[in-house]
Amino acid sequence: xxxxxxxxxxxxxxxxxxxxxxxxxxxxxxxxxxxxxxxxxxxxxxxxxxxxxxxxxxxxxxxxxxxxxxxxxxxxxxxxxxxxxxxxxxxxxxxxxxxxxxxxxxxxxxxxxxxxxxxxxxxxxxxxxxxxxxxxxxxxxxxxxxxxxxxxxxxxxxxxxxxxxxxxxxxxxxxxxxxxxxxxxxxxxxxxxxxxxxxxxxxxxxxxxxxxxxxxxxxxxxxxxxxxxxxxxxxxxxxxxxxxxxxxxxxxxxxxxxxxxxxxxxxxxxxxxxxxxxxxxxxxxxxxxxxxxxxxxxxxxxxxxxxxxxxxxxxxxxxxxxxxxxxxxxxxxxxxxxxxxxxxxxxxxxxxxxxxxxxxxxxxxx
Amino acid sequence: xxxxxxxxxxxxxxxxxxxxxxxxxxxxxxxxxxxxxxxxxxxxxxxxxxxxxxxxxxxxxxxxxxxxxxxxxxxxxxxxxxxxxxxxxxxxxxxxxxxxxxxxxxxxxxxxxxxxxxxxxxxxxxxxxxxxxxxxxxxxxxxxxxxxxxxxxxxxxxxxxxxxxxxxxxxxxxxxxxxxxxxxxxxxxxxxxxxxxxxxxxxxxxxxxxxxxxxxxxxxxxxxxxxxxxxxxxxxxxxxxxxxxxxxxxxxxxxxxxxxxxxxxxxxxxxxxxxxxxxxxxxxxxxxxxxxxxxxxxxxxxxxxxxxxxxxxxxxxxxxxxxxxxxxxxxxxxxxxxxxxxxxxxxxxxxxxxxxxxxxxxxxxxxxxxxxxxxxxxxxxxxxxxxxxxxxxxxxxxxxxxxxxxxxxxxxxxxxxxxxxxxxxxxxxxxxxxxxxxxxxxxxxxxxxxxxxxxxxxxxxxxxxxxxxxxxxxxxxxxxxxxxxxxxxxxxxxxxxxxxxxxxxx
Numbered sequence: 001x002x003x004x005x006x007x008x009x010x011x012x013x014x015x016x017x018x019x020x021x022x023x024x025x026x027x028x029x030x031x032x033x034x035x036x037x038x039x040x041x042x043x044x045x046x047x048x049x050x051x052x053x054x055x056x057x058x059x060x061x062x063x064x065x066x067x068x069x070x071x072x073x074x075x076x077x078x079x080x081x082x083x084x085x086x087x088x089x090x091x092x093x094x095x096x097x098x099x100x101x102x103x104x105x106x107x108x109x110x111x112x113x114x115x116x117x118x119x120x121x122x123x124x125x126x127x128x129x130x131x132x133x134x135x136x137x138x139x140x141x142x143x144x145x146x147x148x149x150x151x152x153x154x155x156x157x158x159x160x161x162x163x164x165x166x167x168x169x170x171x172x173x174x175x176x177x178x179x180x181x182x183x184x185x186x187x188x189x190x191x192x193x194x195x196x197x198x199x200x201x202x203x204x205x206x207x208x209x210x211x212x213x214x215x216x217x218x219x220x221x222x223x224x225x226x227x228x229x230x231x232x233x234x235x236x237x238x239x240x241x242x243x244x245x246x247x248x249x250x251x252x253x254x255x256x257x258x259x260x261x262x263x264x265x266x267x268x269x270x271x272x273x274x275x276x277x278x279x280x281x282x283x284x285x286x287x288x289x290x291x292x293x294x295x296x297x298x299x300x301x302x303x304x305x306x307x308x309x310x311x312x313x314x315x316x317x318x319x320x321x322x323x324x325x326x327x328x329x330x331x332x333x334x335x336x337x338x339x340x341x342x343x344x345x346x347x348x349x350x351x352x353x354x355x356x357x358x359x360x361x362x363x364x365x366x
Numbered sequence: 367x368x369x370x371x372x373x374x375x376x377x378x379x380x381x382x383x384x385x386x387x388x389x390x391x392x393x394x395x396x397x398x399x400x401x402x403x404x405x406x407x408x409x410x411x412x413x414x415x416x417x418x419x420x421x422x423x424x425x426x427x428x429x430x431x432x433x434x435x436x437x438x439x440x441x442x443x444x445x446x447x448x449x450x451x452x453x454x455x456x457x458x459x460x461x462x463x464x465x466x467x468x469x470x471x472x473x474x475x476x477x478x479x480x481x482x483x484x485x486x487x488x489x490x491x492x493x494x495x496x497x498x499x500x501x502x503x504x505x506x507x508x509x510x511x512x513x514x515x516x517x518x519x520x521x522x523x524x525x526x527x528x529x530x531x532x533x534x535x536x537x538x539x540x541x542x543x544x545x546x547x548x549x550x551x552x553x554x555x556x557x558x559x560x561x562x563x564x565x566x567x568x569x570x571x572x573x574x575x576x577x578x579x580x581x582x583x584x585x586x587x588x589x590x591x592x593x594x595x596x597x598x599x600x601x602x603x604x605x606x607x608x609x610x611x612x613x614x615x616x617x618x619x620x621x622x623x624x625x626x627x628x629x630x631x632x633x634x635x636x637x638x639x640x641x642x643x644x645x646x647x648x649x650x651x652x653x654x655x656x657x658x659x660x661x662x663x664x665x666x667x668x669x670x671x672x673x674x675x676x677x678x679x680x681x682x683x684x685x686x687x688x689x690x691x692x693x694x695x696x697x698x699x700x701x702x703x704x705x706x707x708x709x710x711x712x713x714x715x716x717x718x719x720x721x722x723x724x725x726x727x728x729x730x731x732x733x734x735x736x737x738x739x740x741x742x743x744x745x746x747x748x749x750x751x752x753x754x755x756x757x758x759x760x761x762x763x764x765x766x767x768x769x770x771x772x773x774x775x776x777x778x779x780x781x782x783x784x785x786x787x788x789x790x791x792x793x794x795x796x797x798x799x800x801x802x803x804x805x806x807x808x809x810x811x812x813x814x815x816x817x818x819x820x821x822x823x824x825x826x827x828x829x830x831x832x833x834x835x836x837x838x839x840x841x842x843x844x845x846x847x848x849x850x851x852x853x854x855x856x857x858x859x860x861x862x863x864x865x866x867x868x869x870x871x872x
Contacts, residue, residue, distance in 0.1 A: 129727040132718060159728055170823075190729075326753055328564055338564035343855030350818050356863060358731055359724075360583060360713030360751030 007018050008081040011079040011103045013068040018044055020066045020216075023212045025051055029365040032218035040221060042101040043235045071209065072172060075105060078210035085111045091117055096254050097228050101207035105183045108203035110241035116176055116203055116312065120294045121151040122125030123226045123251070125244040126160025126236035127269055132357045134160055134237035134269060137261050139167035140355075140365060141234065144287020146173020149299050151202070155222060156191050160236045160244070165194050167231060167363030172201065178229065179206040205229075208362055223247040232257035234284050238272030245272045248281070257293055259284040310353075318353055322364045330362075367391075369463050372470045374451035374493040375441050376486040376509040379618045379649060381493025385435045386446065386471075388453040393429035397448065401434030403648075413444070414451045419514045419823065421479035440694070442650040444474035444517040446486045448503065451526055452477060461533045469495035469521075469533070470569035470675065473505045475745060481505040483618035487811035488613050491515040500540075503529050503709070509541050510625045511617055514610055553861055555596045556763040562755030566593050569750035569860055571771050573777035574600045576839030577795035579684075579706040579745050581669070581862065584752030589636075594665045597707060598630040599768040601663075602776050608661050611701065615660055618822045619653050624703050631662030633704075637671040641679035646700045651691045656683040659704035669708040670737040678704075681741045705795075707744065747795060747832045749862045765844035778842040783812035794839045799831055806838045811851035819858055833857045 011019075014147035020042055022029075028051040032039065052059045060145060075082050084103045088316060089110055094100040104223055106113050116279050119361045124141050126134060138160040145152050146168035154161040156177040168175040177198050180186050183206035186195035198204055207221060227233055227250035235258075238244035248258050253291065257281040263270030277283060291299040310318065313334050333343025348354040354362045368389050370844050374381040397411050418425050449471040454761050456463045472490045473480040485510035492500045495518040504512045509522030521538040523529045532538050560567060565583065570593060572581040579746075582590045600690055604612060609626050616622035616631070619744035628728035635644060635655040646654035656664060666672060680857050683689045691698045717724040726734070780794050785805055791797045795804065808816065816833065819825045825833060834849075841849045 022474075129729075131724070132731070133730055190732075202618065326756070327751070328753065328759070329756060331564075335515070338568050339852065339856055342565060342568070342859040345854050346819075346855040346859035347815075350815065350822060350824065350858070352822065358718035358748075359585075359864075361718075 003286065003364045008110070009072045009075050010087045010089060011072070011075075011082045011084035012086045015086060015102040016068045016071045017063065019207075019209045020071055021047065021059075021063055022102075022207070023209055026208075026212065026215050026218075028052055030215050033220055036217050036220050037099070037224070048296060072353075074210050076305065078182070078338035079184070080107060080108065080184055080210055089114055091229060093230075094225065094228050094254065097224060099224075100228075103207070103209070103224060105181050105203075105206050105209060106203055108199035109357050113176065113203045113205065116151045116174055117153075118230055119150070119228060119229040121153050121176065122290055122294065123153040123166035123230035123233040123247065125154055125238075126162065126232065127162075127238045127242060127272075128157050128159040128238050128245065129162070129269075130267060131267065132361075133245040133263065133363075134261075134364060135163040136355060136357055138163035138236045139170070141236070141261075141284075141287050141290065142167020142169075142173070142175070143171045145290060145304055146171040148287065148291055148302060149173070150294070151176060152289070153226055155179070155219075155226060156187075156198070157192055158188055158190060160238075162194060164189055164236075165198060169194075169201065175200070175202040176220055176229070177204050177224050179204060180208075180218035182206060182210045182212045184207055184210050185213050188232075201361055216355075217271045219243055220246065224250050227251035227256065228254055228257060230292060232259060232282075234261065234290060235266075235273050235276055235341075236258040236261045237263055237269040237280075239268050240275065242272050245276070248272075248276055252281075257282060257333045259290060259293060261285070303339050310348075313340070314344050314348060318348055318364070319342065321345075321348075321354060321362045325361065327360075367452045367457045367459065367584075369466065371453040371456070371466060372448045372494075372497065372499060373446055373472055374490040375439060376443075376445070376489050376618055377696075378417075379441075379615050379653060379702055380698075381489045381496075382439060382487075383493060383497050384439070384441065384446070384449075385457055386449045386453045387435060388450065388457040389431045389433075390426050390428050390454075392456045392775060395427050395429070397430040399432045399434070401432075401437050402440050403434060403446070404440070406435070407446060410447045410450060410475075412446060412840045413447055413477060414454065416477040417447070417475040417479040417526050418451055418455065420477060421525065421530070422457065423455060423460045423502055425528075427452070430454065430457075436526065439482045440650075443484075444482075444491065445472055445486065445490075447475040448473040448481055448526065448529065451719065452503075452529060455530060456533075461530045462535075466533065468500040470497065470499040470501070470505045470531070471543045475526060478681070481525060481529070482743050483507040485622075486618045487512045487559075488514060488610070488617045488681055491520070492614070493582055494518055501753070503532070506539075506542050508617075508625075509605045509611065511622070513541060514613065514626055527734040541572070549803065553601050556768045557596050557600065558766065559765045560589070560593065560596065560763075561762060562759030563589060563593065565748050565811075566752050566767060567765060567771075568856075569748050570597055571600065571775060572836060572839050572860070573597070573705065573707070573748055573842065574771070575775045575794075576747075576782070576845050577705060577748035577793035577838065578836060579708075579795065580750065581743070581746040582750055582752050583710055583712045585754070586711065588752045588754050590792050591665075591667055594663070594707045594709060594810065595632060595669075596768065597665075597705070600771040600775050601630050601705075602779060603663055604628060604630060604661060613654050614659055615657050615701070619658060621658065629675055631704075632665065633659040633662065633666060634665040635794070637666070637668045638813075639672070639676055641673070641675045643684055645689050645702075647691055649693065651693055651698050651700075653700045654868060656680060656689060656702040656704060657700040660701045662684050662704055664704040664705055665707045665709070669710040669742075669814045670734060675738075676866065677740070677742050681689075682746050684742075690866060704740075706745065708742070709752075712751075730859045743862065746862050747836050748860050750860055766814045778839065781842045781845070782839075794835050794842070797835055798837075802838075806834055806848045807847070808834070808837070808849045808854065809851070812837065812854035815851055815854045815858065824858070825861065833861050836860060 260273035
């Protein structure tokens with residue numbers, strides 16, 4: 001073993017054995033994933049006894065002879081650094097969990113991860129099947145928080161998660177993705193680009209070791225890491241029984257702040273955030289709300305929107321679009337003909353006031 | 367006895383001279399046609415025999431050999447019937463052989479001896495003039511079309527008997543008048559029929575003025591097709607040479623009725639069309655919709671529903687202005703300089719950006735975008751969103767008429783022609799990067815807006831080039847020598863966007 005891997009894999013044999021065990025039992029845990037939290041709180045021997053079924057002896061035998069050095073080697077080969085819960089550089093926030101992950105596998109560096117989550121990171125999570133509205137809001141939160149120097153944590157899933165990561169990367173902010181399976185592989189495959197770009201400015205984190213295939217219980221286990229790592233969890237869109245809602249509840253139980261972005265009452269995707277709001281979650285209409293919630297009076301102000309600097313026509317045009325008028329109606333309200341109206345909209349878009357979604361619909365930038 | 371008659375084969379849209387030689391000598395009665403003909407040519411023996419007998423002529427006894435020279439050229443279709451029949455009559459002495467070399471003959475025969483309507487008469491007439499023939503015998507249905515060629519006397523006949531009478535020294539019958547009572551019905555489509563739709567109307571004008579390809583995005587039933595159909599009404603009329611070019615293509619394809627086509631073509635193929643239907647092909651090769659839209663508008667409704675190979679087949683036509691089809695050892699060229707107008711729903715369900723009815727997720731939007739993207743989208747300079755007009759707009763008077771818009775378009779095109787003198791481009795839409803650099807000047811504020819759009823990531827390098835071309839056209843419509851800030855902003859608002867990526871990434 002080289003000195004380099006010894007330095008980078010800061011994990012004790014017990015914790016590496018635990019990680020091996022989770023990978024070994026991955027298939028056994030899937031059918032009982034509705035009880036995943038209490039199961040993960042069990043010790044190694046109890047866990048084997050609880051889920052291995054007929055293979056208890058076989059797994060227990062293998063468990064006693066795990067090659068810890070090989071596990072370290074696998075991490076190093078996959079380009080992962082690792083840190084276990086017995087090590088001082090393990091993130092303190094995770095120790096709030098009853099069952100903190102034994103080992104965190106990190107692409108991008110353990111020390112870098114510590115820097116990223118040192119102040120007040122914010123989780124932005126939500127539905128995979130998000131609507132254009134949700135995607136726009138998630139990307140907007142990512143941009144705003146990224147600009148304010150706040151690390152955004154999410155799960156790199158399709159939909160809201162990816163949009164939030166992309167928003168942060170778009171303004172060269174810092175973001176951490178907590179993955180369900182091995183951190184060295186892009187899951188879902190459509191997030192290959194994010195998987196490549198995130199470690200350049202942030203980090204990819206997972207509980208499971210390299211080479212572990214993704215299974216459904218891992219998403220639930222992953223959610224607890226997102227909730228614990230973040231100072232605040234914001235849910236953008238999600239149905240009543242969604243994973244995002246589970247994450248938010250975990251965050252609440254851990255004493256973290258919870259925020260929710262309201263949506264149209266007609267959409268099922270609004271059910272999750274609205275339920276959270278009813279339960280006392282903070283109302284989030286934009287990145288500034290998140291910053292205010294985190295830092296109170298000391299909150300950094302996002303770059304001033306300088307509405308006063310806009311000409312009266314552009315101001316009127318922006319108001320009309322904000323009120324939900326169509327392009328032609330908005331131009332008419334601002335007293336502009338089609339040419340000046342379209343030019344004005346382009347000008348507002350260039351200035352970052354408006355954004356254009358699918359179907360050419362303008363929305364006010366968040 | 368031996369006799370010769372000149373006729374023409376149609377090779378793509380070009381005529382190729384064919385000499386019909388008929389030899390009759392004594393022997394067992396047989397009738398063979400040689401010279402690389404297809405089934406229709408082989409079957410013409412039976413048509414010719416019946417037509418000659420039913421016209422009251424004697425069908426010669428003996429060994430008849432007809433040769434279509436050059437023997438290496440593949441000949442297809444029934445258009446050689448009349449030429450073979452007349453050569454046969456000349457060889458058997460039923461009509462005089464003297465002076466036959468001044469004639470070219472074209473047309474299909476019926477069993478009763480009538481000359482049938484045959485596609486491609488204009489191309490044949492052009493070939494006859496080029497070959498130095500003095501007179502061309504064509505079916506009377508095609509007379510006006512063939513008569514478009516100057517310095518060639520057209521003999522329009524309706525039967526083999528009448529053709530033989532002319533060859534025997536009779537007076538040719540007068541040319542028939544046009545059958546069409548109301549010419550150019552498409553001109554009846556006017557922008558004045560459109561209510562509301564300010565932005566799409568503006569985009570149509572810009573597209574027409576600069577020859578820019580246009581993509582319209584909008585929910586079902588918002589009027590995309592209605593708008594596209596009115597684009598030819600604001601395009602400058604065809605010059606005579608152009609009109610003849612269009613007529614020749616349509617005549618060869620057999621989709622043209624009569625006389626000269628004066629309106630710009632508008633073709634709207636259904637989205638189930640195949641690659642060869644769109645770009646041309648088949649055996650013998652026929653012009654596709656892209657060629658039928660030559661010098662006009664090719665409208666692809668439901669762009670995302672077209673098969674990928676069909677859209678890919680448009681790549682060469684869009685880039686080169688022509689399509690080349692290779693068959694055997696020969697390559698045929700069909701001209702394809704058209705304006706492309708596409709229409710598409712913004713998302714699979716069609717309601718993205720309209721209201722919360724849209725049920726499409728990010729993955730659906732991505733898939734939709736992927737179906738659209740590619741070489742075709744690269745060629746679309748303009749993108750405009752078409753919305754349902756508001757109630758008060760529907761009741762308002764029309765915003766503009768085609769006549770007024772056409773006048774502005776013509777003026778803008780003249781400015782472009784002057785500026786683009788000495789370059790390969792004829793309009794702003796045809797400018798390449800070098801031409802844009804040489805010919806387009808932006809004022810300082812327009813330059814600043816363009817730089818800002820590029821810096822914030824709203825534009826790719828290629829998108830930037832497209833926006834400059836469109837801005838130049840807008841300035842031409844306004845009569846500005848330099849592209850000004852408002853021209854640039856308008857061009858930016860009508861820029862091609864790449865949906866989801868633009869939404870999430872930037």
